[in-house]
Amino acid sequence: MAAAGRADSSRDRPSPAEITALIPLVRRIVASRVPDRATADDLVQETLTRVLAASGRVEPGMLEPYAIVTARNVVASLWRDQDRQRRNQHRVVDLRPPEAPDEDVLVQEDRQAVAEALTRLTDRERATLLAHEVSGQDTRSLAAELGSTAGAVAAQLNRTRARLRVEYLLAVERTEPPTDRCRPVLLAISGGDRRRQREVDAARHLLECDLCARLSEPLMGRGRAREADVRVPVQSDADVVAARSAAREVASGVGFPPTDLTAIATAVSEVTRNIVKFADAGEVVIEVLEEPRRGIRIVARDVGPGIPDVDRALRDGYSTYDGLGLGLPGARRLMDEFAIVSEVGRGTTVTMTKWVGER
Amino acid sequence: MTGTHDEGPRGVARSEAPRPLDGDEEALLPELVAHLREHRTKLRQEWVSRIREENLLQAMTSQEMSAETTSVYDNYVEVLETGSVAALQQYARDLSERIIPRGVETHEVVGIVLLLRDVLARSLFEKYQRDFGMLNRVLDAYEPAANRIANTVAVSFVDERERVIRQQQDSIRELSTPVLPVRERLLILPIIGVLDRERARQLTVQLLGGIRTHRAKVVVIDITGVPGMDETVANHLVQTVDASRLMGASVIITGLSPDIAQTLVTIGVDLSKMATIGDLQGGLEEAERMLGYAPSRPDGAPMP
Amino acid sequence: MTSGPRLFSILRQGSILIASIHTALDDSQLERFREDLIDRIGRDRAKGVIIDVAALDVVDSFATRTLRGIAEMARLRGAQTVVVGIQPDVAFVIVQLGMDTGSLVTALDLEEGLTHLAATAGASIGPAR
Secondary structure (H helix, E strand, C coil), X not given: CCCCCCCCCCCCCCCHHHHHHCHHHHHHHHHHHCCCHHHXXXXXXXXXXXXXXXXXXXXXXXXXXXXXXXXXXHHHHHHHHHHHHHHCCCCCCCCCCCCCCCCCXXXXXXXXXXXXXXXXXXXXXXXXXXXXXXXXXXXXXXXXXXXCCHHHHHHHHHHHHHHHHHHXXXXXXXXXXXXXXXXXXXXXXXXXCHHHHHHCCHXXXXXXXXXXXXXXXXXXXXXXXXXXXXXXXXXXXXXXXXXXXXHHHHHHHHCCCHHHHHHHHHHHHHHHHHHHHHCCEEEEEEEEECCXXXXXXXXEEXXXXXXXXXXXXXCCCCCCCCCCXXXXXXXXXXXXXXXXXXXXXXXXXXXXXXXXXXX | CCCCCXXXXXXXXXXXXXXXXXXXXXXXXXXXXXXHHHCHHXXXXXXXXXXXXCCCCCCCCHXXXXXXXXXXXXXXXXXXXXXXXXXXXXXXXXXXXHHHHHCCCHHHHXXXXXXXXXXXXXXXXXXXXXXXXXXXXXXXHHHHHHHHHHHHHHHHHHHHHHXXXXXXXXXXXHHHCCCEEEECCEEEEEEECCCCHHHHHHHHHXXXXXXXXXXXXXXXXXXEECCCCCHHHHHHHHHHHHHHHHCCCEEEEECCCHHHHHHHHHCCCCHHHCEEECCHHHHHHHHHHHHHHCCCCCCCCCCC | CCCCCCCEEEEEECCEEEEEECCCCCHHHHXXXXXXXXXXXXXXXXXXXEEECCCCCCCCHHHHHHHHHHHHHHHHCCCEEEEEXXXXXHHHHHHHHXXXXXXXXXXXXXXXXXXXHHHHCCCCCCCCX
């Protein structure tokens, strides 16, 4: 992005060949959003026209990104126009971006990203959000209008904002998420909804999906109730030691007696070793629990081949590597609760809990 | 006095940075302090008589009362002067340590501090009653500081009390699983009564720690006085025996009742691999034989 | 014998090798420890080996198997192994893990380990052979 300095109007216009080269790209973007072939063709044409018109002001290297944004905007305006016709909607402020890009590409892109993100909300979400944020209408009167309660409206606003953040980031990145799991995961993270994050197994997805791992960073800081979790990435032998030391330290803060600290550290050692032995990458997350009692929860997850027969792996003496392989059953004996979920080809998640004063 | 200036129960002294005083307070507090110093004797006596009226601290002699109230008073004034509760906190801890064993209750400690607060407030009232505006400002400066003091003392007392209770609980637990070094390298653990999970856990900690402390090579666990145990506890006991061996000590179990033996068999313990001897006397004889016979590796010894 | 901070040391005292682990070791470091120690047992023709694990705050299944493996290899080379210094908490957790330690000879500390070797293996820290 930093390369996108101010456009230099004295620069040579790109050759028609360069514009033509953009066609497959633009077509792909438009086609993925507009099913109707004829309309799509129209929009590709419109996009290229706009790019051509603006090309003199766009840095040479920026032509392709510029085309991507423009294509999205063109599609967005189509959706908006359809919206208007359908609903005769008058409450929404005009979000249409200016006809042509301004000279400041960066600012423009940002605004476009926001605008783009807004278009991806549902009508109702957008209407409520704008009424609240732009017109300053309070949740109570909104609730009255919508036949709902103020609390429900506030919750919905929060969800909408969470979505807006996600769509904004996607628009800025000029990308569509690679899998259909991405959006639910990003939404759960953006909303800071831990339960939902568990439901969609957000942590595992972040291990698997580079895009979401990257996008989730700016989202993490928001709305998270607690940032107390300790997260240890695991790839090598040394990480096993790091993970168990971290677990011991956290457990010590929770108030476990010394024998339990050693038990917890040892259990972490066992499950973390499996990540190093069998998987490409993984992590150990250590979480302090307050409810229903004080305790510690350790989640070890990996992106790996998975365990075909979990029951067998939990029996003493089973191992696919050298030795007795008491790792999992041993760890289970050291902890109060132990659960393992494994999917062949995707990976394994071990969740184990110990409560203060259980044994 | 509605507690609006109350701080959290903890961190009264630690986390609370000295509050920026506004000009008024800064000017008033020294005047206030001077007043309280000047009338120390009279105010303190008044305070003591209020304490007596309320029947607080009856466990104390009048000499003790006099000494303690003087210290509290001086510490109190010092907090007003310096804004730092550290010294008071320390004193309150010490005081608590001294009076807790004598059965002084939390409400008494809080009560006397609140009485002092009111005695001093009343004296301020008398001094400034002609100048109502001034009185208001003096009380505004005094009240938050006084509440903070009351809070500090109460928290110190409660903390100390909790510590004492924890200590007592620990020593009771230790007593319930005594580790007796009867002679060099030999420990005896006579266990009497039901061995529940918590006691079993305690037994492990005591025994394994005791092996290291006393450099024990043989341990006799006598469970003649144990009526029975569930499978979890039995399993725990067996694990403790194995762990002792990892620390280089052999364990002999004496007084194993048929019921407990049955429980051990049920959970899959190979009794032939455990050193069990009928009674404590026999166990001790065997232990001495082992100690005199060969150190460490229990080759011929009846250990796993 | 190792580069960087010393993770372990192996000292020869008469016919006995005293191997001390100085800090928590990860799996590859433990493997290196095993290789170095077994190599030394052969070269020094030791009769007794003492492994001091007092610095380990975790002895998990891998570490236990490694210790057992060393003892077995040492036995094949004619040396007896004693593991010393297992901490109370660690001892209990090894048992809870369900590790088979039956073949492992253990003693409280270095002194006890030496006494044991003197009594059973005829090995001492006096002049070799």
